[in-house]
Amino acid sequence: MTQHSPALAQTPAPLSPQQLDTLNQLLAGSSEAALWWIAGYAAGQAAQRSPVAPKPVATAGKRLTVAYGSQTGNAKAAASALAQQAEAQGLAVRLINLADYSLAELGREQFLAIAISTQGDGDPPDDARIFLKQLASARAPKLTDLRYTVLALGDSSYAKFCEIGRLLDQRLAELGGQALSARADADLDIEQVAAPWRASTVEAAVEAIGKSAATVTLLRPAVAPVTHAASRSQAVVLANQRLTARDSELDVRHVELGFVGPALRYEPGDSLQVRVNNPTVLIDEFLARSGLDGEVKVERGDRRHSLREWLHSERELTRLSLPLLNAILAAHPEHPLRERGAALLETHQVPDLLAAGRIDWDAARWVAELAPLKARAYSIASSQASVGDEVHLTVAVRRDEVAGIERLGLASGHLAALAEGAEIEVSVEANPRFRLPADPGRDLIMIGPGTGVAPFRAFLQQRLAEGASGRHWLFFGHRHLRREFLYQTEWLSALKRGQLQRLDVAFSRDQPERRYVQHVLAEQAREWVSWIDAGAHLYVCGDARRMARDVEQALIESIARIRGIDAEAASDELDALASAGRYQRDVY
Structure with missing residues (x-):
């Protein structure tokens, strides 16, 4: 270009x-991906500023429908960028949320592009739950006239990377759909994959539909402009306090940060991204185990750095990715850890693979295969209405032992060691699908075991600052009451003052039988279902791999039992709450 x-x-x-x-x-000075982004952004700005009156919507056969299922907004932004780029090429485009998209519309569609995220380890975004459930049913229409493509978004540190997009692609093909362009699976560096996917999709759509459709174009207000990436800021550590008891096996920190310079703005429910480079000791271990020279120069794209520089700030060493693991095991089928497979993602770091068996790659191959270094996101545990230009985090220090070596999480280990006055680089990640209700009179049911309680501290601060009249019910769980009751003093004080109406807890290891928050939910079902019937909003935050699924199963079983309906009907009720924004999850 x-x-x-x-x-x-x-x-x-x-x-x-x-x-x-x-x-x-x-x-x-821009990369190819940046050039495509600039093109889409400029097209969207031009579309918004055009004085031309909106024209009628094209029929399904003469337009490209761009649909999205998005939890944090990334899939929506990707879909919007495609819509802008397609319209700039003279195509009629329709942009729609899967929450508003029916099977009847799908059955009439001829050209369809879908951007959809996978939450955590294989969960769909809330706004796509109902559509995906219907698509999987016997009611789904035959799609022999459909040409489609899918952009799947995910996180390759999970075994079910891009699972929802993959299953969607598979189901559309089963129903008779044909590929408009190949499915693309994007990791957290979305634009590297999304840009070429947009280009190939627009090219195929122009060829298939033809530019004659430009006379019947999209209603312009439907296409949202691509927004700039979140601004970065330096933040200084104001406090770093251990929340768990000294004799606890778990180290959970309350970290208070102050913005240096202009404060970033955030809302309750948002996350803070913390950017940390790989520690020198880990880089040295990688180089020693691989036998590579850290000063050798490696060129990739338009960048040229020494291997040590790539490893310092550009490539992941503490978090394995599924593509990296697959590449290593394909190249070295005899590797001793082969039988462990995707289970390695939860515990091992890159040097652990080298320690277990030789990997004969040169520096260029390692730079190509290692995932880009990503910021770590933490749910914000404060409201700016309460703390001003500060931001608070609840950080569980990740510790794993592999072959006798202690491995720390990249950001959590770094944050735990920071003294007051130290600075780190941060940015805000908005989470528009994890928000307080607009009506301050609505009740809140908050389910947050472990560090999942963090955003509910922010929720309560915000509601108190606003003088909200709605009731608040918190479900919290951890291992031991004495050792791991996070923010115990704050919750008990709020309960005593009437700011928190209900507090139910489960400490799994304080009795012979394991007791988790889902057990408490089942016991209190009649009461919280009555809150739901009165209009309450339901929130879940925390571990996606186990807790979130166990909690959702408990919710479904409880609704079925209280209402005297089957599990499928109860699941449909929960989906309807999610579609209405009254059941929101932030799981990771």
């Missing part, structure tokens, strides 16, 4: 020489 920039300079343009020079400088 940069080859054509001189032609751009020779073409008459409604830009001043200074603007044109700035544009050419920007394009010359």
Whole structure:
């Protein structure tokens, strides 16, 4: 694309020489992915500013429908970018949330692109739950006239990476759909995969539909502009306190940060991304075990760094990815850890694979296969209405022992060691599908075992600051009451003051039989179901691998028992609550 920039300079343009020079400088220094993003963003801005009146919506056969299922907004942004790019190429486009998309519409569709996320280890986004359940049923229509494509978003540190997008692709094919372009699976560095997917999808759609559809175009207000990435900021440590008892096996921290310079804005329910580089000791271990020279230069794309520099700030060492693991086991079928498979993702780091068996890759291969280094996200445990220009986190320090070596989580280990006055780089990750109700009179049921309680501390602070009249019910669980009752003093004080109406807890190891929060939910079902009937909003936050599924099963079984209905009907009721924004989850 940069080859054509001189032609751009020779073409008459409604830009001043200074603007044109700035544009050419920007394009010359941009990667291919960035160029596609700029193109989509510019198209969206032009679409919004156009004075031309909206035209009628195209029929299903002459348009590209772009649908999305999104939890935190990433899939929605990806779908919006595709819609903008397609419309800029003269296509009629319809952008729609899967929550508003019916099987009847799907049955009439001819050209469809879907961007959809996978939450945690294989869960669908809340706004796609009903659609996906219906699509899996016998009521799903035959789709022999459909050409479709899927952009699957996920996190490759989970074994079920992009599982929802993969299953959706499989189901559409089972129903007779044909590929418009190949499914693309995007890790947390979404744009690296999304940009070429958009390009191939738009090219295929233009060829299949034809630009004649440009006379019947999308209602422009339906296409949201792509937003800029969250601003980064430096934050200084104001407090770093251990919440768990000294004799607890678990180290959970309450970390208070103050923004350096202009404060970032956040809402209850958002997360804070913490950016940390790999520690030198881990890089040295990797180099020693691999036998590679850290000073050898490696070029990838338009960047050239020493291997040590790549490992320091560009590549993951503490978190395995599924693509990396598959590549290693494919290249070394005799590797001693082969039988462990995807289970390694939960406990092992990259040096552990090298310690267990030789991996004969050169520096360039390692840089190509290692996942990009990502920020770590933590649910924010404070409300700015209460703490001002501060942000509070609840951090469980990740510790695993592999072959006698203690492995710490990258960010949690770093945060735990920070003294007051230390600085770190942070950014806010918005979570629009984990929000307080607009009506302050609505009741809240909050289920947050372990560090999943963090956002509910923010929720309660916000509601108290607003003078909300709704009731609050917290379900909390951990191992031991004495050792791991996080924020115990705050919850008991709120309960005494009438700011928290109900507090139910489960400490799994304080009695011979394991007792978890789902057991308490079952015991209190009649009461919390009555809260739901009165309009309460239901929230779940915490571990996706086990807790979230056990809790949801308890919710379904409890609703079925109290209402005298079967599990399928109870599940449908929960899906309806999710669709209405009254059942929200933040699981990880």
